[in-house]
Amino acid sequence: MLTIHQDQTPEGYTVCRPVGELDAFTVSQFRQALAEMASSKRLLIDMSGVPFVDSAGLGALIGGIRRARELGGDVAVSCNRPTLVRLLRTTGFDRIVTVTETIEEAIATLDQRADEAEEASSEHGSSEHGS
Amino acid sequence: MIVALELEVPPRAEYIAIVRLVVSSLASGRRNLADERLxxxxxxxxxxxxxxxxxxxRAGTTDPVKIRVLEADERIEVEITDRGGGFDPDRLPLHPPVTDPSRLDFERGLGIPLIRTLVDLARFERLEDGTRLRMVVFGGPAGDGGDETTEILRAVLADED
Structure with missing residues (x-):
């Protein structure tokens, strides 16, 4: 069975944390949850609670990432499970989305990208980010 | 080669987890199979x-899906037989273009390339009323894995750049 936790961090990140196995049986739940979170400006998907993912799960993950990006958001995936990290590498998944080991690293990556985007788009260069 | 396991499950998604658990726990008894291969x-x-x-x-049948596991010293084979009408694995549709709303369903197209990448040998046999997939994994250290799926994903997601 799959449970999906959703959190908001004080920094304004939406964290999606599925817990359980992700396959054809459970995937629709995951897909729906991601669709609901797709409008988040910064979405973190933490796969550390998922011991098994198959291509249905990967497909849902990609669909969710794509939708969030289409709506102008940025997405990162964190996962500390070697089996899943290896699958993400084998399938080339890690080349289309940032994959980090911890949520903290994922936040840092998204922060950095947001700063870079701001610098690139701002002629004044007046970033007000305190971090 | 001995038949180590024969299993029939109803064709419902909730039984997929049971099949993979049973097969993997059987395979985990093999000394020469690395964890990654498992x-x-x-x-x-x-x-x-x-x-x-x-x-x-799709075929509207409630017939069971049949799973058979065969073992020899150097290999484990898993046969999965369906009665779903059959298909030609060499004539799978390409993934829909990224502009097509149905692309979000492309996980279906990812399964077979993934199978081919994961096991040492995958053979699809067309039966009168279905398909038999025979997958072989040899004991021994894990290989690097193929690059086929990577290519597929790259193609599907090419518009990200």
Whole structure:
């Protein structure tokens, strides 16, 4: 069975944390949850609670990432499970989305990208980010 | 070669987890199978079962999906037989273009390339009323894995750049 936790961090990140196995049986739940979170400006998907993912799960993950990006958001995936990290590498998944080991690293990556985007788009260069 | 296991499950998605658990716990008894290969086999079995269940659903049959595991010293074989009407694995549709709304369903197209990447040998046999997939994993250290799926994903996601 799959449970999906959703959190908001004080920094304004939406964290999606599925817990359980992700396959054809459970995937629709995951897909729906991601669709609901797709409008988040910064979405973190933490796969550390998922011991098994198959291509249905990967497909849902990609669909969710794509939708969030289409709506102008940025997405990162964190996962500390070697089996899943290896699958993400084998399938080339890690080349289309940032994959980090911890949520903290994922936040840092998204922060950095947001700063870079701001610098690139701002002629004044007046970033007000305190971090 | 001995038949180590024969299993029949209803063609419903909730049974996929049971099949992969049973097959992987059987395979985990093999001394010469590295953990990574065990993960590969488990995933391949899950993909194959998913395809079989979907084929039965499409064909509207409630006949069971059949799983058979054969073992020899140097290899483990998993056969998954469906009665879903059959298909030609060499004539799979390409993934829909990224502009097509149905692209979000492309996980279906990812399963078979993934199976081919994960196991050492995957052979699809067309039966009169279905398909038999035979997957072989040899004992020994894990390989690097193929690059086929990477290519597929790259193609599907090419518009990200």
């Amino acid at each position: 993960d590969d086999l488990k995933l391949a079995v899950s993909e194959a079962c998913t395809n079989a269940v979907e084929a039965h659903t």
